[in-house]
Amino acid sequence: METNKEKFMALLKSTNREGVDNIIQVLEDMGFFTAPASTKFHLSNEGGLLQHSLNVCEMALGLRDLIIQKNPDFESRLPKESVIIASLLHDVCKSDIYKETMKKQKNKDGQWEEVKGYDVDHGQYPFGHGEKSVILLLQNGFKLTNDEALAIRWHMQAWDLPFQSYEAKGNFNKAKEICPLVQLLITADGLASQVLEGK
Numbered sequence: 001m002e003t004n005k006e007k008f009m010a011l012l013k014s015t016n017r018e019g020v021d022n023i024i025q026v027l028e029d030m031g032f033f034t035a036p037a038s039t040k041f042h043l044s045n046e047g048g049l050l051q052h053s054l055n056v057c058e059m060a061l062g063l064r065d066l067i068i069q070k071n072p073d074f075e076s077r078l079p080k081e082s083v084i085i086a087s088l089l090h091d092v093c094k095s096d097i098y099k100e101t102m103k104k105q106k107n108k109d110g111q112w113e114e115v116k117g118y119d120v121d122h123g124q125y126p127f128g129h130g131e132k133s134v135i136l137l138l139q140n141g142f143k144l145t146n147d148e149a150l151a152i153r154w155h156m157q158a159w160d161l162p163f164q165s166y167e168a169k170g171n172f173n174k175a176k177e178i179c180p181l182v183q184l185l186i187t188a189d190g191l192a193s194q195v196l197e198g199k
């Protein structure tokens, strides 16, 4: 049976994007393929980030098909390779932030026991979330279209927006207006993390 890592690599390589082999090696070195997706929310286990990225990609590709059924114009406005790239790579910023630790937790008999868990450490590169994903990809020679970069940059709007400046809110609204991939990625990410992967 195909592993998640094989699925991820096959999907990403199917885009034929320049720099794809190198970025897979960079992700490997950063720990992307073994990292959890969170410390205690969704998929907080080894390989969780990889599973989440695949879930978002499948969700986004399904939503793309639905939108195109309703209006064929979106076939070109939402290129398949852009949907794959933005969704598989939106959270690469998380590859190196989780550190394994032992945590105390009550078991079902009410007794404390030590279980494996994760802490967050942004010490390596405290650059933000979506913006860190974009910069990591570009710095490592992986070419992104403007739409892909905008979608990855703004995918966390639901969490970040109340704390953003007036200018940033304006940029986010403009990004959604000119780039349908922004809302597609936000929706696919929310459905995966909040519904599919919810506890």
Ligand SMILES: [Fe+2]
Pocket: 090, 091, 129, 155, 156
């Ligand atoms: Fe994210």
Ligand SMILES: [Fe+2]
Pocket: 052, 056, 090, 091, 189, 193
């Ligand atoms: Fe995500």
